Amino acid sequence: MIKRCIAYGAAMLVILYTFLIYDAEVLSAILILSILYPILSLSWLALTRKSLRTERDRVPEMGEEGKEIRAGILLKNLSRYFAIQYEVKIVVTDRNREEKAVKICRGNLAPESSETVWCDFETTECGVLEVSVESIRRYDWFRIFYLTEEKEEQSLIKIFPEYELIPMEITRRVREFQADDTEYAQDRKGDDASETYQIRSYREQDNIKDIHWKLTAREGKLMIRERGFPLGCVVLIWIDYPEGKKEKNDFSGMVKNAASLSVTLTEEKCIHLVAWYDDLTGKVVMWRVKTVQDACYMTWNLLDIHPYKRTDWMNECRKECFRGREFAAVIEVDASGRFWQNGQKAEYLRI
Structure with a gap:
């Protein structure tokens, strides 16, 4: 705007100089218009400022x-x-x-x-x-x-990100691991005494501790109460995103690999927990993932992650958040999208 005003002022000086040399009515009109134009222009711009x-x-x-x-x-x-x-x-x-x-x-x-x-x-x-x-x-x-x-x-x-299935092996220990939850399997029994899977007749290999004595007395034969199998999170995916100098593709690789790993576990019917430390709130964000739709919701929120500044605060919050909780496997995803298990970089995941 300053350059335009200087140029317009120079043009007015030329018009004024020409007016002083040549006595013409046209130049008088041009000079008057050139003087009035900035006033009219700014007035019109101010008038339409909210339009x-x-x-x-x-x-x-x-x-x-x-x-x-x-x-x-x-x-x-x-x-x-x-x-x-x-x-x-x-x-x-x-x-x-x-x-x-x-x-x-x-x-x-x-x-x-x-x-x-x-x-x-x-x-x-x-x-x-x-x-x-x-x-x-x-x-x-x-x-x-x-x-x-x-x-x-x-x-x-x-x-x-574009999801890609991650090559991995899920062991029997992970598939049979029972983590506490309020949801229970409908197709298999477990060891949770607080939930009943089914009631059936006694068999020779059954444990005597599983006998349902009230139903046994009513039915007149031994009845067994099979316990429920809780569908808790058996795998923890921890996303570690510290503040610092990062390569160009760090964030994209981290989100893509974490989301792809989550989708892969859902395809394998493995319920898991995805968590990271939120530096803005000072809390650990956790998402229970059971279906692909859950993985999409998790990815939507993961895109809002901010790198944390204090490693000691992050470690303390993580320790406090998961105190008393057990997982069959813990997989860490670092800021470059690499997978870590038991403190070692994992080229191939076997959990």
Whole structure:
């Protein structure tokens, strides 16, 4: 704007110099108009300052890795009498890699009309994108002067990873491990005395401790009460995301591998718990995953993870959160997406 004012002032000096040399009525009119134009222009821009509105309801909430995303910003001219020439600056920021893409769109809105400005971009990795309207310029009739309105409007687009099944082996110990839960299996018995799987007649190999004495007295024969099998989380996936210098693809690889591991376990009918430390709240976030839909919900929330700063705080919260809980296996996913078991890097998972 400063450069435009300097250029306009220089043009006025030329007009004034020409007016002083040549005595012509046309030059007088041009000089008067050149003096009045800035006043009229700024007055008109101030008059229409609330006439241009932006809406971000055409920005999708999610996208898929490797596919094109189209986001739209709706511009509305609320004025009944004046057309508005605009220039809108749209910024798309990758929150995790701190990369920005800027798109500037120009146009003209008739009175009481609207127009959608579309922004198309490719996604190569999963993560969170911020689509924001950084500023809007409103120009006068000849696009000489303008007023800029700074905006703080933004929408988030979560880019989901492309799931891949992880090669792994699940041992019999994990499949038969019984973790406490309020949900019980309908197709097999277990060792939880607080829940009954079924009542049946006594067999020779049955334990005498499982005899249901009240039903035995009523039926006149020995009856056995089989205990329930709790469907608790037998595997813990811990996502370790500390703050520090990271490579370009760290976040994407971490989320993708953690989500793929969770989906793989659901395909194997292995109920598990996915957890990480939330540095903003100072608490451990936990998601019980039983189905693929649960894995998708978990991934949606995992995309909001923030790296933690204090390792000692994280360790203390983790220790307190899982005090008294047992898991058949614990798998850690580090900030680079690598798997760890028992303190060692695992190229092939066997749990």
